Amino acid sequence: MTTAPAPRPPMPTPRPPAQGPSSTTGLQVTIDPVRLLKKYLWVFVAAGVIGVVLGVVGNIVLGRVAPVWRSTVIFQAFPPTTQIDQAMDGRTGNKDELERFMQTQAQVMTSPRVLETVVRNPRLLSEAPTWAEPYVAGDGNMDTRTAVRELSKDVRAAPMRGTEFIQLSMSYRDPAEATAIVGLVRGAYMSTFAQMSTTSRGEHQTSLQRLINEGRAQVRTLQTQRDQILVDEDIGTLxxxxxxxxxxxxxxxxxxxxxxxxxxxxxxxxxxxxxxxxxxxxxxxxxxxxxxxxxxxxxxxxxxxxxxxxxxxxxxxxxxxxxxxxxxxxxxxxxxxxxxxxxxxxxxxxxxxxxxxxxxxxxxxxxxxxxxxxxxxxxxxxxxxxxxxxxxxxxxxxxxxxxxxxQDSILDRENGLRNIQAISAGRFADRIQVFQQERIPDARAFPRLIVIGPLSVFLVLGLTTGVIVLREILDQRVKSASDITLIPRARVVGVIPDASEDPSAPKNIATVFRDQPRGVLAESFRQTRSPLLKKMRQAGHKSLLVVPGMPESGATTVASNLALTFAASDHRVLLIDANMRRPALHRVFERGDHPGLADVLAGEATLDAAAQITNDENLHLLACGTDRLRVFERLGTQAMRDLLADARTKYDVVLVDVAPAVVSGDAGSLSNLCDASVLVVRALSEKRGLVARLCNELNESQGEFLGVLVNGVRSAAGGYLKRNIQATHKYHAAES
Structure with a gap:
């Protein structure tokens, strides 16, 4: 036990202005894709492998249980061989007309008229008995309506984009029956198309003759009007x-x-x-x-x-x-x-x-x-x-x-009429011809490994990604400093990695700054000291309350190492153990637990008598004090205020360690007496909601809330932390 050093002139301690309430009422979760990819890399690899296996197995099973074979007929469409359309409505036989014609014929191929012809064809029962059997009634007759409805689901027809071809296909589990049915559809369509062409030509011929007669009557009327004007106005001398x-x-x-x-x-x-x-x-x-x-x-x-x-x-x-x-x-x-x-x-x-x-x-x-x-x-x-x-x-x-x-229109329609008559006489071919006959397919249309495989991988990876993202969203624990930035009225003052991340493998973390000053943890405490000291100097603060969020957050370790860093920078430091429930600082520095804070607050000792010097002459420890004198309520009394005021006159920095804010109200009392406070939370332990509540409480106290110190951050949760740790260790190892 030693006497405290001679007092120095006190520094001004102006209070910062109170911070207004935050406009943010909720916490938003941000997802870092790169961090998730690195963290769950092997999970994604395993999901991809599982997707490939499931795709192969699914292709085999579906190929045996529910295969689909598709037989195809290809038709070729030709531009109009006559000027019928032009004579009717003035259109020209261009690409758009051919596309409209092909679309129309594709609809005709799958129309109920064509499909009903197929269903009524006696060859259907003999060439596709398996397909037709479910629609044969007890009396041997086909249920035409049901068969047509089901057949329309399996038969497809569509123009092949960018070509003059129309593809007609039938999908069924038996390749031979699929080929037979599509052949029957082809025959029914060609017969229907021939009938439609004959009917259409007759209608066109009648319509054209009517238009020609109307045109001639119109010419006579116009000529009469012209002649009358010539007579009335004496146009000869015009x-x-x-x-x-x-x-x-x-x-x-x-x-x-x-x-x-x-x-x-x-x-x-x-x-x-x-x-x-x-x-x-x-x-x-x-x-x-x-x-x-x-x-x-x-x-x-x-x-x-x-x-x-x-x-x-x-x-x-x-x-x-x-x-x-x-x-x-x-x-x-x-x-x-x-x-x-x-x-x-x-x-x-x-x-x-x-x-x-x-x-x-x-x-x-x-x-x-x-x-x-x-x-x-x-x-x-x-x-x-x-x-x-x-x-x-x-x-x-x-x-x-x-x-x-x-007269020109009459001439065109007369030409169209002659063309129709020529077609009726068989001088021109129809506009639809079979380009490729149906044949039994040699490969399944479904399933196909080239489709099932990637689809399975995509689904498994998508499900895995969804589960991982959902887990990240539901996980409200603080994992890194980026989680603190999501909390209103909270800012990060420092990040301390987990001791297991330090390649130097420190043994006593509570004094790692003194024992291994070149280690990663020691460097992290140095990086934390600088912004804290800058903020305290700017505001004229001397006393700093180190508040743990929950038990095992490591606030005592943080307080002891911060005290050592302040002392190493030639500051006179007083470290006060105000955790009367579970005091530990006297064991960290291997000193007695009394006389101490409890004795000073009870009036049985003075600060000079109770302060103990540690191995560093710039660092003094005020232990918890005698057990029988540890009264928690005294931490918020005038005696504690006087003690802090006395300490400010004798030390450059006063650090106060206190019990966790979750289990006691000591932190709330002391935050109104100390100049400033910091909240220590352990990564993967405290949740963001709890941290937000504690930050709000400390912001509303009389002392200035400097921010949150995240302790025990792991590289798996921090993303780029592991690379930074390795670079720091390598640099200091080379220096030593």
Whole structure:
């Protein structure tokens, strides 16, 4: 017994937020085909062998008990040798017609009419007595209805895909009688087909003659209609009328184009006149208008007067009269008045001429509009005449086409009628001929080993697979980490393989990390330590509760080895044995069971006094304590809370081992006091439903639930685990 190390400053211990409820209410089962194939490989091999044996035995037994022999007749179908069908309904003798014909004949071969002919044939009793015997009544007569019904089950006929052949077959347990019956069916069918052909040709001949007569009457009616139109509309001059209308329409179009060009020019001229009238400086008259005004009689008279006054002024000045003389002034005044009169008269004449131009342009525009309207009306009339002439031409053309089509149809039907008459005279062969006669079969149709063998193997393998899959679905045990992923609100924090999977064969599993640090199990605990330590550091956790699901889950072994891994990574670790029902950690580390946890909770010892140092100075053990002081209820009291708080100040990691959650409620109490918890389940022991319930309980506690550690996983259940274990062992063995 030693004293605990000096205390360190405590790390913060924030609580993670509570997790919400999962939206998943049920567990879904996933099947890994590769894992199942590897796990049950020899079962599948054995099932395949059994299937082969059963197939061989079944083929032999069925061949002796219920053999089936099939005799076959093959018919060849030919395309139509006449144009009867085309004359009837316009079809062409193509591949589709031949396929329809073959399908029809296959139905005729197995029709009640043909089969009844076979049953009534006296040869049936002599050539197939075994088959016919059950249907012979006491009076010696055949039960025709029953025999036909049973015969229809054994006789089959169908076109051979992609060929021109039809296969007719009879299946029966006696090969000779099967051959005889199919021969009788062949004969009955050929007789029926000949009768049907004769009847069909007669019906076709009558129908074609009726269609020919109707066609001729229709031609006469159409010709009468055409002749009446020719008389009523004077069609003899129709071509000239069409040509004249086309020429007239061409002239109208040309005149319209010319008038519209003139309209555009006059509209532009009027727009210019109106712009001059609105101009601020007044109208600007053209030179031609000015020249016309200057030639006006009144303007010329005023100019002559002005010229006379100018001459008089010059003559007066020539006589020596000065500029200020009264005569000069009078003459100049008269000239100025005449000049004013000239300007005013010229302006008036210019404006009158301009107004006359505007009025003339407007009158010209009105005339052109009237001409345009007249031409448009004439064009509509010509178009109406042309449409009427075109309608007449089209009507006559349609009648001619209809007459020609009807005459062509009459010609085709007349050819068809001649072909039918030629067939009736025996000039053409029928469309069905026997290609291969019936013969006694030399091999059974059923059973056949090539079919029975694979079918038996398939059925046995299918049944075996169904049983295996059903077993996997019904097996709710946790077999590997993948099963934990199916559980809501559960995550895997580590996987520890079964000790038997470790090639190093460890002897003491509880301390395998210390005894065989290079073994597969030791490496698995290292891989588990890293994510646990990371999560605890991120959340500021120090105390970790190791909760076993059921007894023998290996939680004590997990707790001891995790404590050793934490200590090996230079952490000060306190391992508390809180399993007061079946304490074991003191035996694992070969220490006494008291003083311990029970003593501390009872107040009879302190943590420093009760903690025992192990072989690793970084690992201290707080055993279960004195037997008489082991009171289970104290695990959920304030004393336990104080103990954990004290341990957090003195150790880096505090691991708490507790009794299985299924047999006690200690885990529920401690999960509310410890910072975090992990659930340890043993593969092939705990069921998923139980694990899901325990995960929900730990998730709802105050401490954070870090996840599930799967212990004792076997390679047979883990799929790829065995290969990983071998690779790990080989690597460490080479290193050492």
């Amino acid at each position: 071509d000239n009328r069409i040509s004249e209308s086309a020429q007239e329409l061409q002239k109208i179009v040309e005149n319209l184009a010319s008038i519209r060009l003139n309209v555009e020019a006059i509209e532009d001229q009027i727009a210019g006149f109106e712009a001059q009238l609105r101009a601020p400086g007044g109208v600007t008259y053209s030179d031609s208008l000015r020249e016309t005004v200057n030639r006006d009689q009144e303007i010329r008279a005023i100019r002559q007067r002005i010229d006379g006054l100018d001459q008089m002024i010059a003559s007066t000045r020539g006589r020596g009269i000065g500029e200020g003389h009264r005569d000069i002034l009078v003459l100049q005044s008269q000239r100025a008045a005449a000049q004013d009169m000239l300007e005013s008269t010229r302006e008036r004449r210019l404006r009158d001429g301009f107004d006359a131009q505007v009025d003339g342009a407007r009158r010209g525009l009105s005339q052109l509009r009237a001409q345009e309207a007249n031409l448009l009306e004439r064009r509509e009339d010509v178009n109406r005449r042309n449409n009427e002439l075109t309608r007449l031409v089209r009507q006559i053309s349609d009648l001619d086409s209809e007459i020609q089509r009807t």
